[in-house]
Each structure stands twice: as structure tokens, then as C-alpha cells.
Amino acid sequence: GGTRLPSRCSGAGAMDVDQIIETLRDCKIIKESDVMQLCKKAKEVLIEELNVHMVPLPATVVGDIHGQFYDLLELFEVGGQVPEVNYVFMGDFVDRGYYSVETFLLLLALKVRYPKRVTLIRGNHESRQITQVYGFYDECLKKYGNTSVWKACVDVFDCLCLSAVVDNSVLCVHGGLSPSLDTIDNIQDLNRVQEPPHEGPMCDLMWSDPDDDIQGWGISARGAGYVFGPDIADQFLYANGLELIARSHQLAMDGFKYFFNRLLVTVWSAPNYCYRCGNVAAIMTINTAGELDFTVYDPRPSHLRSVPDFSARVPDYFLYRPTPLSEKRARLVAVPLGGPAARAGDAREGAGPAACCLLPAACCLLPASLDLLTQQAVRPLAQSPEALVARRLLVLARCGQIVDARLVVLPRFLRIARR
Numbered sequence: 001g002g003t004r005l006p007s008r009c010s011g012a013g014a015m016d017v018d019q020i021i022e023t024l025r026d027c028k029i030i031k032e033s034d035v036m037q038l039c040k041k042a043k044e045v046l047i048e049e050l051n052v053h054m055v056p057l058p059a060t061v062v063g064d065i066h067g068q069f070y071d072l073l074e075l076f077e078v079g080g081q082v083p084e085v086n087y088v089f090m091g092d093f094v095d096r097g098y099y100s101v102e103t104f105l106l107l108l109a110l111k112v113r114y115p116k117r118v119t120l121i122r123g124n125h126e127s128r129q130i131t132q133v134y135g136f137y138d139e140c141l142k143k144y145g146n147t148s149v150w151k152a153c154v155d156v157f158d159c160l161c162l163s164a165v166v167d168n169s170v171l172c173v174h175g176g177l178s179p180s181l182d183t184i185d186n187i188q189d190l191n192r193v194q195e196p197p198h199e200g201p202m203c204d205l206m207w208s209d210p211d212d213d214i215q216g217w218g219i220s221a222r223g224a225g226y227v228f229g230p231d232i233a234d235q236f237l238y239a240n241g242l243e244l245i246a247r248s249h250q251l252a253m254d255g256f257k258y259f260f261n262r263l264l265v266t267v268w269s270a271p272n273y274c275y276r277c278g279n280v281a282a283i284m285t286i287n288t289a290g291e292l293d294f295t296v297y298d299p300r301p302s303h304l305r306s307v308p309d310f311s312a313r314v315p316d317y318f319l320y321r322p323t324p325l326s327e328k329r330a331r332l333v334a335v336p337l338g339g340p341a342a343r344a345g346d347a348r349e350g351a352g353p354a355a356c357c358l359l360p361a362a363c364c365l366l367p368a369s370l371d372l373l374t375q376q377a378v379r380p381l382a383q384s385p386e387a388l389v390a391r392r393l394l395v396l397a398r399c400g401q402i403v404d405a406r407l408v409v410l411p412r413f414l415r416i417a418r419r
Helices: 017-025 032-046 069-079 100-113 128-134 136-144 148-157 184-188 201-207 230-240 325-331 385-398
Strands: 052-055 059-062 087-089 118-120 163-166 170-173 217-219 226-228 244-247 256-259 264-267 281-286 292-297 333-335 356-360 413-417
Touching (some): 032 148, 069 281, 069 292, 100 118, 100 148, 170 230
Parallel strands (some): 333 413
Antiparallel strands (some): 281 292
């Protein structure tokens, strides 16, 4: 085992953490009062950790989970149960899957019960803004009838560490590196107890991606963070005496994928992502000798899982469906490239095919409703995610670059008018 807190926390009406874990393992929600106590205790535990949490060997590193609760159970079956195994989860516990509530609360309860055996790193989906778009907010509202549980959970998000270092050799982070962060000490100096900013080093840690085809830094098609080449990874590892960067954030069809001649590895732990991508998942184990081993696994067998009732309409963030022609006028967005002087009329639905570039996507990065961008050419929207992505897409379009729909995932279609 490892260090663990008493099963029953002290105080009047104290919760029984072991009972909470057993209830959640059965994919049943716990009482709202227990959620509040669990989140309160979790914040007390998490806030004591540094931005870069130090983890001893052996350790098992886990990528995105995205609310796929039964696949998390499968992960524990193949990788070992807590507290026998020391786990490092690299974020994105919620959104898109059916059971974000049960998934996050189970991991949180395990963290409270065995704080030295579970490390929870913040991902880009551990955010108030993102969870209001991609499912966690709606799921909390549906299962508890109010927003109190969601509010309690997102307050916990603010306390999650930003990264971890395993055995002083492997940096674990959700997304990637930042041009503002040269050293581990730079990460330690950040103020993490906040909603992730739309720009800056904290944002970059959650949003950046590696790119084998570039040197240095590049603009990310995600609209947040950066892409970085092998030279950047090599410099960071050398400067900090590290050997490897482990991260998640990007679907890897084989469960894991090396970059930069094995200086960086992406670990993906949501098999058959969104219940339709057909990928396998993986976890990465680092043994006491510092050797890496990947365990690849499939989704949990169908007879050991259940599916929610789909009598209600499936949310747009979860399942893409072609937009009927009658709805396109209200839902398609045209972004003129003529700058501030461009007339709002240039963004009209009637622009011909030759004037537009259509970007289809199977899943989402932005809110489904982008009506606020349709009223004029590019309305100044302070630092909203929509405005940041729109500006970066405009830059890419002006440079004549083709925006890869595998990298830029948008709701339905985004029309970029060409002049």
C-alpha cells in the first residue's frame, strides 16, 4: 500500500471513503452531501502538492480517460488496482464519455483514500468553460438536478497539479511545453489555482502538441498552446536533466506513439474513443529499474458494461450529425478574410462555394453555437476561446495553409470565406 487517510473522515456526519469508492465502482452516483465532503477533503489534499509533483518508482502513467468509466475499470483490471499500483493520470478525466461524474469522483475518492498512490494532473478539459460545452456540466445537471456538484468539482480542478516528474527522469504533462517555461522551476513558480487562461504558460502545458515536421515553435491549429519540434523537447530535457516527456492530449490509434526519436511519447487511455474511433488504449509502466513497458488493451467487454438511456437527444458535442440544409443558415459560420473593413454582408450564407473553405469535423473544440461571430466580420470578443481560435484560423488561411480537420476539430462546419 502507500500512505492513506482513514476510511472514515473525522467530524459530524463524516463520509466513509471506502463505501464511496465501492458505490462508485458499481457506476452509481453518490449523495450530493458526500460529493461536497469529498471535494472539500480532496482540495485539502491536492493544494499541498507542488505544481510539479514528484513521483517515485515504480509508476504507471495514464492518458486521457474522458468519462469512459467502464474502460477505466478495464484499465484497473489490466494495470492493477489502487493502492497496489502507483498511478499518474495525465488529465482529461471528464467530457465526451457517458460517465464523467462517476469517473472523476472515483479518481478523486481514490486520491483522498490513497494520496501517495494516485497523482491527478490537470488537463485542458478540467476547465469551467470547456466542461460547459462538452458534457460534464450537462451530466452533473442531469444526474443531480442542479449545478452544485459541477461547481464543487471545478473548484477541485483549480487545485490539481500541472505536471509530475517520475524518478527525476520523466516529465508527465497533459499537453506539452511552453516557450515561457525553460525549467521545472519555472513551472513551480506558476499560480495554478485559477481557471486556465486562454494564453500563457499554464495554458500551453495543457494545450500544446509535438510536431515531428518542424523545428522550434509553431502556431497550433487548436487555437491554444503551440506546436513544438524535436529541438525544443531536446533542449528542455537537457536543461532539466530529464530523459523523456510523457503526455496525452492527442488520440493515438495504437494506444501510444513516440515522437522525436523517443524523446517524447503520447499515451492514450480511452479505447474506442467516443465509442466509435476504433482505437486501442495503453498505459505506460516504469519499473524500479527505470525501464518502460506499455500495456495495450481494448474496451471493456460489452457484457461488463452498460449504456445510458438515449431516449433524449444525443448532445451535439458528443455525436456529429450532418446539418440539414434548412438549418445551415442559422448554424454555419462564415469568417471573412478582409480584415476590420470587411462588410458584414460578406459573411452571408449565400456566398458561393468558390468563396469558401468547408472544414468538416467529427467532434468539437468550440461551442456548437457561434452566433456571436456571425453579426459582423470578426467581432472583438476580448480573450474568449472563440475569438482566439477565429484569429488563428484567419492567420492560417491568409498564409494559404490547409487546416487539417484531424487537428482542428470544430462543430459541424466552419466556413472561411476567401477573397
